Amino acid sequence: MDITQWYGVALGALAALILIISNLYIRPPVFLLKHIFYPQIHPLIRGASKTTRFEAILIGSFLVGNVLCTTLGIKSSSDFVKRTALASVINIIPLFFGGRINTIGSFSGIKYEAYARIHRWIGRIAIAECIVHSTLAAASQKSFRSRSQISGLIATSIMATIYLSSTKFVRRHFYEAFAKLHLILAPLAIISIWLHIPSQEYLKPPKVYLLITFSLYGAVLASWFVHVTYRNFRRDTPLNVAEITSTNASTDVVTVQLKLSRPWRIRPGQFLYFRLLTARDFAFLQSHPFYICSWDSDTVDTVDTVSLLVEKRHGFTANLLPGGSQSEYSTMKAIVEGPFGGELRLESYGTVILFATGIGIAAQLPYIRHLLEGHQHREVTAQRIVLFWEIESEVHRYWVGDIMDDLLSMDVRFILRIKVFIKGNFIHSNRAGNVYYAPKANRNQPKRLKYHYYPFNAEVQVGKQIGKAKGKTIISLCTNSRTTDEIRAVVCQRVNEQVALEVLDFQPETRQSSGSYLSAVRDYLRSKRYAINNSRGNLRTV
Ligand SMILES: Cc1cc2nc3c(=O)[nH]c(=O)nc-3n(C[C@H](O)[C@H](O)[C@H](O)COP(=O)(O)OP(=O)(O)OC[C@H]3O[C@@H](n4cnc5c(N)ncnc54)[C@H](O)[C@@H]3O)c2cc1C
Incomplete structure (x- = not known):
């Protein structure tokens, strides 16, 4: 085997390692949790992304692997040109598992964001190698006319376009354009590379790598088709409503x-993709992920009605009700993909602390329901469940008012506490800065639902909860970037044998936050200034 084949084997081994870590939950020693698995790399390096030191080590190993694969033992520049091409084609293979979680990806047990990040990093390196290969090869050519040369140029241009159209800025502001372009350009790139390679030996590298890629692409498309057909088309009840x-x-x-x-x-933690079959704004072409927030529980095993809580953003979600906010009800046929998403196993924890900001509440409520049901049947050990929810406006608390009432009535042993932190836009302006308890059903019940009319303070609240914890404690986050960073920092300081941290698949952002590198750096500098002011005894918020 040559070095590029060894690289392929190493890449496979790295993938297997990630799969094992994702599926076999073995708790690493506290030292590793504190210094490798929980802390993130510096915000000035990672920007808005949530890269832990462990992930940075994996990314670093992957980069080093590629440098070694393309440079070790080369004797001439043409060797290097050949190596970069082979490494690029090998890296392209796993990209065709798909960038978005699907049946195959979900089966692997890897989390949504980790899956997308792996795809992005492999893609970046494959594109970089392709561009290096083409630039060096083109520089050594005298004429530029053959089919191989022209298709090589086309392949490189397509790869560069894929890179430019997948930047964070484009994904954030033009998600649909990015997604559709990606879907069209990726197979075109492979076809161009196929035409670029003059070799007729289909079962030898590099053509065999492209055949594997085509087969994988076919398998992913076929599994998607079977999945969508199975999930949505049934004889008596075709399509979802x-x-x-x-x-x-x-x-x-x-x-x-x-x-x-x-x-x-x-199961709690499940999300689905759904698309509406309506011609308005070409909505039928779009499918978007949402957590299952609640469900009808008439049947024990399977459920036929689920509810999603959808926050309005600027695209698909902006006009779900045809008459805008004036209209109160609408019904449409829908196509569903899923369920995806792995469940956090919370049953063995004595204390479960759940944090949500904004629409992140949709992900946390099913866990509470699951724990309370399990508690009634004595299947879970939780003695204390605490939900922290921070919202921008007081009116947002009505998003899930009914669900919270249901949960409180299920909580017959009074193990649940809900703390809602309201940042502003108070309905009751005289409550600003104060705490208010929701009325109790009867005098014998403890106060379980508390409204704080001020923002959430991670350091105070997390520290307090870890101090009060009963038995093994898990802290689960579905919070915006800033809150996640703050809570993570406190957990890193306080982690011990009894404490675990989990960050859910989705990170809700406020409508104002841009999620860009600059806004992440601004947040970081602001938190630094705040910490310095605090340490000087000056509590003024900057
Ligand atoms: C696992 C997961 C679970 C989610 N659960 C919920 C939920 O329960 N409730 C809720 O309100 N929101 C949820 N979201 C977010 C929701 O999917 C997006 O807000 C929605 O897709 C935005 O659609 P839009 O066209 O209006 O967005 P735009 O206004 O065009 O964009 C807003 C943001 O959403 C992102 N986005 C747009 N389309 C997609 C897509 N197809 N996939 C991923 N991100 C996209 C964009 O990058 C941008 O950052 C979840 C996201 C994920 C990844």
């Missing part, structure tokens, strides 16, 4: 109740 209603008092969020064509077994 989506009933969209505005939530009480708040126009920022709508509730989507999906009557599923084919019921399934619901």
Whole structure:
């Protein structure tokens, strides 16, 4: 085997390692959690991305592997040109598992964001190697006319376009354009590379790598087709029906109740992709991920009606109700993909502390329901469940008012505490800076639902909860970038044998936050200035 083949084997081994780590939950020693798995790399390096030191080590190993593969033992520049091409083609193979989580990706047990990040890093390196290869090869050519040369140039241009159209800025502001372009350009790139390679030996590298890529692409498309058909088309109930209603008092969020064509077994942590079959704004071409926030529990095993909580953003979600906020109800046919997403196993923890900001609440509520149901059947050991929820406006608390009431009534042993932190836009302006308890059903109950009319302070609240914890404690986050960083920093200081941290698949951002590198750096500098002011005894917020 030559070095590029060894590289292919090493890449496979790295993938297997990631799979094992994702599926076999072995708790690493506290030292590794504190210094490698939980802390992130410096914000000035990672920007808005959530890269832990462990992930940085994996990325670093991958980069080093590629440098070694393309440079070790080369004797001439043409060797280097050949190596970069081979390494690029090998790296392209796993990209065709798909960048978005799908049946195959979900089966692997890797989390949504980790899956997308692996795809992005492999893609970046494959494109860089392709560009280096083409530039050096083109520089050594005298004429530029053959089919191989022209298709090589086309392949490189396509790869460069894929890179430019996948930057964070484009993904954030033109997600649909990015997604559709990606879908079209990726197979075109492979076809151009195929035409570029003059060799007729199909079962030898590099053509065999392209054949593997084509086969993988075919398998992923076929599994997608089978999955969508199975999930959505049933003889008596073809397609799902989506009933969209505005939530009480708040126009920022709508509730989507999906009557599923084919019921399934619901677990907390599941999300689905759904697309509406309506021609308006070409919505039928778009499919978007949302957590299953609640469900009808008439049946024990499978569920045929689930509810999603959808926050309005600027695209697909902006006009789900045809009449805008004036209209209160709409019903449409929908196509569903999923469920995806792995469940956090919380049953063995004595204390479960859940944090959510904004729409992140949709991911946390199913866990509370699951724990309370398990507690009634004595299947979980939780003695204390605490939910922290920070919202921008007081009116947002009505998004899930009914679900919270249901949870409180399920909590017959009073193990649940809910703390809502309201940052501003108070309905009751005289409560600013104060704490208010929701009325209790009867005098014998403890106070379980508390409203804080001020922002959440991670250091104080997390420290306090870890101090009060009973038994093994898990802290789960579905919070915006800033809150996640703050809580993570406190957990890194306080982690011990009893404490675990989990960050869920989705990181809700406020409407104002841009998620860019600059805004991440600005947040970091602001938090630094705040810390310095605090240490000088000056508590003024900057
Ligand atoms: C695992 C997961 C679970 C989620 N659960 C919920 C939920 O329960 N409730 C909720 O309100 N939101 C949830 N979201 C976010 C939701 O998917 C996006 O807000 C929605 O897709 C935005 O659609 P839009 O066209 O209106 O977005 P735009 O206004 O065009 O963009 C807003 C943001 O959403 C991102 N985005 C747009 N389309 C997609 C897509 N197809 N996939 C991923 N990101 C996209 C963009 O990059 C941008 O950052 C979840 C996201 C993920 C990844």
